[in-house]
Amino acid sequence: MTRHAWIDASAGIAGDMLLGALLDAGASLGAVQSAVDAVSGGTVRIRTREVTRGGLRALKAEVEPLADDPPHRTWHDIRGLLKNADKATAVFRRLAEAEGRVHGIEAGDVHFHEVGALDAIADVVGCCAALDDLGVTTVSAGPVALGSGTVRSRHGRLPVPAPAVAELAKGWQVSAGGDGELATPTGLALLRAFARACEPLPSMTLDLVGVGAGARDLAGHANVVRVLVGMAEGGTATEPEKTEQTAVLLETNVDDLDPRLWPGILAGLLHRGASDAWLVPIVMKKGRPAHTLSVLCPPALADTLREQIFRDTSTLGIRHSPYGKVALDRGFADVTVGDTRVVVKVAHRDGVILQVMPEFEDVAALARRQDRPERLVLQDALAAALDAGLVVGAELAVHLRPS
CATH class of the missing domain: 3.30.70.1380 (Transcriptional regulatory protein pf0864 domain like)
Incomplete structure (x- = not known):
């Protein structure tokens, strides 16, 4: 049996909505605040209050900054703050890569603006901590409503879905679902980093239900995200790689x-x-x-x-x-070659590592910077993976993040 969470994003999703749903389902606010403090240095406070959205009771999670004029940050800045927070790092990596593709720049050079603000860091770290506190080990989600029309951004009016949202939604089932922006980049990055399958509500023994509120009370539908948590048998559709x-x-x-x-x-x-x-x-x-x-x-x-x-x-x-x-189960780990991070893809089954291979784009980029042959940098990356315990035939003893 595995403790599974299913996310209902049929009315859209944002970081604060998912955080509210997880807290409403029973995650400890104290545990979430402690995790956020470890990253933010105590510069934000998370508050909750009950509200009504479309006639339904829901929990609104609000992030109160305790510092004036929080700085904008690049992906490199945020990665340094997160340190060993693997789940949160995976979320921000998705955001950085999506924004980088949209603007035609390297992910590490992306300035997040609203995404890099303290409230977004709190949403991401808070959701990761809430899932851990609930004991959730697997996550899936249904189709996502993205919205329609236009949205105002610092670059002017943009069509909905916004470009970064469209990038993050690739490969997922989506619909318009209503007027305006219903899914934010942070919310969709959280869903894509956590959820291993897009599926209807899977078979499970339901324990907890949480309802998180969006900022607006929209006409026509309840502006909420729901999270359903329960016990599911292993090997179901909630674990698609098997x-x-x-x-x-x-x-x-x-x-x-x-x-x-x-x-x-x-x-x-x-x-x-x-x-x-x-x-x-x-x-x-x-x-x-x-x-x-x-x-x-x-x-x-x-x-x-x-x-x-x-x-x-x-x-x-x-x-x-x-x-x-x-397909084999797979995930990603980071190793260090010299002073540079190289991503390594690891395939495994039943807790045993079957394939280990550094991502060649990272290897090629490092080879160019060092003016060395790619084959030698690849050998260094494989050696670093070996030192990190990523050995074919060995038991998987490190935490892997999703792609």
Whole structure:
């Protein structure tokens, strides 16, 4: 049996809404405040009050800054504050990477503005501490309402979903769900970092229900996030890496495209959320050399990626087939090579490490900075993983964060 939490974000999600729901479900406010104090240095206080949203009682979590004019921070600044807070680090890494893609800059150079403010740090660290206090070991969530219309930002009016929200939502089931901005970057980053599956309410023995309130009392629906916590049997859909998953394979044959375009096309498909994308050389009618483009993706992304293939290639038709796949459990850990962090992907099953591989983009970036061959930096990263106990065949003894 495992203690499972299911997040109902059908009316949207924000960091303070999820924190309110977890506190309403029974997480200790004292434990949450202590965790936040350890990061913020006692510069914020979390308060709660009961409110009504759409006729429903809900708990509103509010973060009160105790410091004037809190500074904006980069991802590097926040990572230094979080230190060993792996779950919170994973949330902010998702935010940094999404904002970086939106603005075309490196994740480490992202200035978070509202996201980097003390209240957002409190929301993220507080939610992580609340899950730990409730004893939750697995999390899943339903589809997320993102909203519609426009929202005002420091860059002017932006369409809803805002660009960072759209990046964070890739691969997840979403809907408009109503007018205005219903999902914030912080809220969606929390959900994506915690939840291992997008699914209806799974089978479990329900213990706790928490309802967290948004700032506004909207017409037409209750502006709340719900969290349902209970005991679920292991090996259910709440742990998708141990069961067969569904996927869609998109394929097309192309014989009239400049081959120099293929690397960019593959990279673009992977960037948009494809699980994998590859080319196979083939010979078509009249002896023409050609390629078969294959793209494996979650069913929710099939339409989006199909449109991208039509846009970026010269194909006139795309085949699609449903597939089942079984994937190993996997997560990420950080090791240090010299004075630089390198992310290592670790695949495991039943508590035993089966694969260890440094992320090659980190290796290549470090090799460029050090002006050294990539193969030597890769060897150093593998040695650092070995020193950290990440050894194939060994028991998994370190905490891994999700992708």
